[in-house]
Structure formats: structure tokens, C-alpha cells
Amino acid sequence: MFLLRPTSATNFLALNEQGNKGHALYLVDKIATKEALNPIKQDTKRALLYVHNCSTSWIYLNYGALPQTWEDPNHTDESTGCKGDNDPIDVCEIGFRVAKRGDVLQVKILGVMALIDEGETDWKLIAIDINDPLAEELNDIEDVEKHMPGFLRATHEWFRIYKMPAGNPENKFAFNGEPKNKEFAEKIIEETHQYWQKLIKGEADANGLNCSTTTIEDSPNKMDVINALTVLQETEEPGQPQDIDPIVDKWHFVQLK
Numbered sequence: 001m002f003l004l005r006p007t008s009a010t011n012f013l014a015l016n017e018q019g020n021k022g023h024a025l026y027l028v029d030k031i032a033t034k035e036a037l038n039p040i041k042q043d044t045k046r047a048l049l050y051v052h053n054c055s056t057s058w059i060y061l062n063y064g065a066l067p068q069t070w071e072d073p074n075h076t077d078e079s080t081g082c083k084g085d086n087d088p089i090d091v092c093e094i095g096f097r098v099a100k101r102g103d104v105l106q107v108k109i110l111g112v113m114a115l116i117d118e119g120e121t122d123w124k125l126i127a128i129d130i131n132d133p134l135a136e137e138l139n140d141i142e143d144v145e146k147h148m149p150g151f152l153r154a155t156h157e158w159f160r161i162y163k164m165p166a167g168n169p170e171n172k173f174a175f176n177g178e179p180k181n182k183e184f185a186e187k188i189i190e191e192t193h194q195y196w197q198k199l200i201k202g203e204a205d206a207n208g209l210n211c212s213t214t215t216i217e218d219s220p221n222k223m224d225v226i227n228a229l230t231v232l233q234e235t236e237e238p239g240q241p242q243d244i245d246p247i248v249d250k251w252h253f254v255q256l257k
């Protein structure tokens, strides 16, 4: 008989669990980083419940984050001139399959965009599920333009404008919005993994994050299985899905200056 051990969404998976260098793992959906064991959960405060359909761009991707990474809000990034956004690093997975909430995918890293979201560094990794039929063809950022022409331009524009319908200014990018290549992206992953190492060992200001973990032995926030099960037992059952307001289908046409 197996006993399933509760784990933290942010902290439990190793970056290269399969031992295949360059193939990071990626979780689909939002992670509640300020709650015990970091459950996967809809962020109803900061993020939108849904994203608006925005004028000229239409993109289609799966969105998640790499575990065991942290965009350190105490560190100013030299490319963007801004501090980290206090989250794991985000991933845009560009394969054809629409992933399900909570899926864990193994992805090939292709590049990264340097988004500055409301004054914070917010790297957007571009990656593809290793099981996608296109994955063999895509090995670096220039292959994306070759096999998916227009996709990167549309993704850049969408990230620029997606908060404008809610009354926010357009988002900015470092490098003029040009995506950086795989080598650069892997350097950023390694950097954010080092920040996470310090965070989980209690060597960095956690900035309100809950760093509880059931798997990292040398962490001061190590939680034993009994306490972790108690956290699970005290968690509310998921509610019923709510009706979707037809307003989500409205298209917004924004003016860029």
C-alpha cells in the first residue's frame, strides 16, 4: 500500500527530475505561494479571473511555472532594471494540446521574453511539451519563427496589451520585446533556481511567501507528513463551478501610442 505524501507545488519537483538536461518540468495554473504547501489555486485578487480578448492579437498557449525557481524581489535584474515579481518563473507552453489544470509537463526550453509587468521583472519562458509533434523541430527560439511564423510577434503584442482593457497601462519589455534564445533562457532559469535555493534554506527575505516543504531536508521550513496531512484536511473542498458571464466573450480594442 502506498501513502501519498502531500507536497508543495512550488517546491516539490526538481527542475530536471528526469535527469534530461534542459528539460524542465512545468505546472499548469496558478500557485498560491503565500499559503501552506503552495496549493494550485485560482488567484482571485491580483490576476484576472479570465483574460480579456484583446484587439489585434490572438494567441493560444498553456501557462504555468517552473517549480524550484523564484524571481527574487530583493534583486534588481540587470537586463530589465527592475526587481523580481516574487513568483516562480512563468512558462508559456506552445504545443497544440490544451493542458488541464494541475497537469505537470516536461518541456523543452526554447527562449525567454523579458516582460516588465507593473514595474516588476516577469520573465516569460517559451517552451514546448516534449511530447508535442513539433517538439523535435523546435530547438531554439529561431525555430519557433520558422515553424510558427507570427506567433512570437503576436505573443509579444498580447503581453503588451492584455491588461489595458482593465484600465492598466501597456506592459513594457526589455530588449525591445525581442525574445532571447535558449542559452540565455537557461541562464535565467539557473539564476532563479539559485534564488530559490537561498529562499528555501531561509537565507533570503521570503517577502511573505510560505516556504513550507515536505521534501527539502535542509530547509528550516521542513514540514512533517502529519502536519502536512493536517493542512490538507483543513483545506476547503473545491466549490461548484460558477456560471460563466457572457461578458468574457467581449472583444476589447485598445489604442497603442
Ligand SMILES: [Mg+2]
Pocket (backbone or CB within 6 Å): 085, 087, 088, 089, 090, 122, 123
Ligand atoms: Mg511572473
